[in-house]
Amino acid sequence: MKAGRGGRLSRLTGLYVPGRSILHRAPASVKVVGLLCVTLAASVPPPNWWLLCSLGGLVLGMFLVTRLAGRLVIQLWAMRWMLVVVLIPQLVFLAWPVAVATTGRIVIAITAASLVTLTTRTSELLSVFERALMPLRWMGVNPVRVSLVLAMTIRTVPVIADRAEQVREAQQARGRYSLRAFVVPLLVGSIRHADELADALAARGVED
Amino acid sequence: MIDIRSVSVERDGKPILAEVTAQLDQRRIAVIGANGSGKSTFARLLNGLASPTVGTVTIDGFDPSRQAREVRARVGFVFTNPDAQIVMPTVGEDVAFSLRGKGLTRSEINARTSEVLHEYGLADFVDLPAHDLSGGQKQLLALCSVLVARPSILVADEPTTLLDARNTRLVADILMDLPQQLVVVTHDLALAARCDVALLFDGGRLLQHGDPAAAIDRYERELV
Numbered sequence: 001m002k003a004g005r006g007g008r009l010s011r012l013t014g015l016y017v018p019g020r021s022i023l024h025r026a027p028a029s030v031k032v033v034g035l036l037c038v039t040l041a042a043s044v045p046p047p048n049w050w051l052l053c054s055l056g057g058l059v060l061g062m063f064l065v066t067r068l069a070g071r072l073v074i075q076l077w078a079m080r081w082m083l084v085v086v087l088i089p090q091l092v093f094l095a096w097p098v099a100v101a102t103t104g105r106i107v108i109a110i111t112a113a114s115l116v117t118l119t120t121r122t123s124e125l126l127s128v129f130e131r132a133l134m135p136l137r138w139m140g141v142n143p144v145r146v147s148l149v150l151a152m153t154i155r156t157v158p159v160i161a162d163r164a165e166q167v168r169e170a171q172q173a174r175g176r177y178s179l180r181a182f183v184v185p186l187l188v189g190s191i192r193h194a195d196e197l198a199d200a201l202a203a204r205g206v207e208d
Numbered sequence: 209m210i211d212i213r214s215v216s217v218e219r220d221g222k223p224i225l226a227e228v229t230a231q232l233d234q235r236r237i238a239v240i241g242a243n244g245s246g247k248s249t250f251a252r253l254l255n256g257l258a259s260p261t262v263g264t265v266t267i268d269g270f271d272p273s274r275q276a277r278e279v280r281a282r283v284g285f286v287f288t289n290p291d292a293q294i295v296m297p298t299v300g301e302d303v304a305f306s307l308r309g310k311g312l313t314r315s316e317i318n319a320r321t322s323e324v325l326h327e328y329g330l331a332d333f334v335d336l337p338a339h340d341l342s343g344g345q346k347q348l349l350a351l352c353s354v355l356v357a358r359p360s361i362l363v364a365d366e367p368t369t370l371l372d373a374r375n376t377r378l379v380a381d382i383l384m385d386l387p388q389q390l391v392v393v394t395h396d397l398a399l400a401a402r403c404d405v406a407l408l409f410d411g412g413r414l415l416q417h418g419d420p421a422a423a424i425d426r427y428e429r430e431l432v
Contacts, residue, residue, distance in 0.1 A: 016297075162291075197295070200285075205276075205277065
């Protein structure tokens with residue numbers, strides 16, 4: 001049996017890609033701690049070019065080792081406009097080394113995060129979050145529920161994107177374009193989806 | 209054994225089901241009727257997604273409204289739209305999600321997940337995002353996610369409505385071959401004809417309960 005659609009959205013969302021690389025086999029907790037270290041190191045002021053280049057090289061190297069370099073290109077292309085929006089105002093108001101370094105930090109943080117999600121099953125990541133949230137139980141935080149909400153958020157992104165595409169196509173078919181006529185059905189559909197999802201969770205015994 | 213006695217359901221003062229009584233111990237039960245006839249509400253009563261305003265529902269002696277945990281361990285529910293049922297991002301994770309909190313070890317969960325995905329031809333997609341599956345595959349995944357919990361009763365609410373002819377047949381064949389007691393709400397009269405008994409609903413009332421051929425005949429003569 002072949003899979004259905006091409007998965008363009010999945011490539012953009014950076015969901016797990018099966019593999020046997022050293023990063024795929026590493027424990028999720030180690031990868032999350034590594035991600036925190038890389039992000040913190042990249043954020044240290046003032047900008048240290050050697051450090052930033054080393055971290056950038058490390059992230060690029062890991063993409064090559066995990067054979068996910070193609071995904072890196074897709075991710076960079078997907079965030080090109082965001083980077084332009086971040087970079088240009090800084091170039092206007094700040095010295096160019098600061099502007100480039102700040103943008104570089106963002107690129108390093110995002111690509112390092114996607115490297116973690118691309119090489120780790122969502123369920124393993126959620127287990128790490130559940131363990132990390134355990135100390136907050138005394139405050140009434142339910143780690144299992146928090147991780148379930150995170151999982152459903154990841155799952156719901158492509159569902160809502162599909163719905164948005166359907167609404168857009170319906171507008172195209174009628175030859176009418178209106179922000180209100182796009183937002184209202186999308187919102188109503190999303191609320192209906194939330195209702196259905198709540199029923200499905202209840203049917204699977206989640207609320208018990 | 210599904211035992212429904214004098215059940216009425218009202219929503220916002222409007223009757224949805226009226227005075228429904230049925231004892232169901234047959235293996236394959238079809239529920240047919242027009243849109244808005246009360247079929248889905250009837251199905252939802254069986255695992256506590258809807259509660260009777262009047263009357264009692266018991267599943268193997270348990271009341272779905274008050275003993276939801278016991279009933280949901282016995283009654284699996286498949287919805288019309290699999291996108292609304294799939295909770296986790298990838299195929300394997302969604303199936304495994306049904307086994308969380310059941311006291312199983314990780315290796316037991318993996319084994320049962322792998323077994324059910326193999327059985328229904330989804331083993332190659334275990335790490336694939338659920339979103340990348342076709343409509344038929346998503347419905348199979350929804351089915352796998354229910355069956356992995358090994359319920360004794362499966363309730364399916366229009367499971368083939370969104371599928372093409374090939375996938376309709378595939379899902380129908382799978383449902384008919386299940387060892388579980390099956391309650392299937394459907395507009396597919398060919399599927400209803402393959403069941404042991406059919407319940408025909410109209411305007412919230414149970415019009416006929418018995419031989420599927422007779423119920424389908426009456427549905428086509430009087431209600432279509």
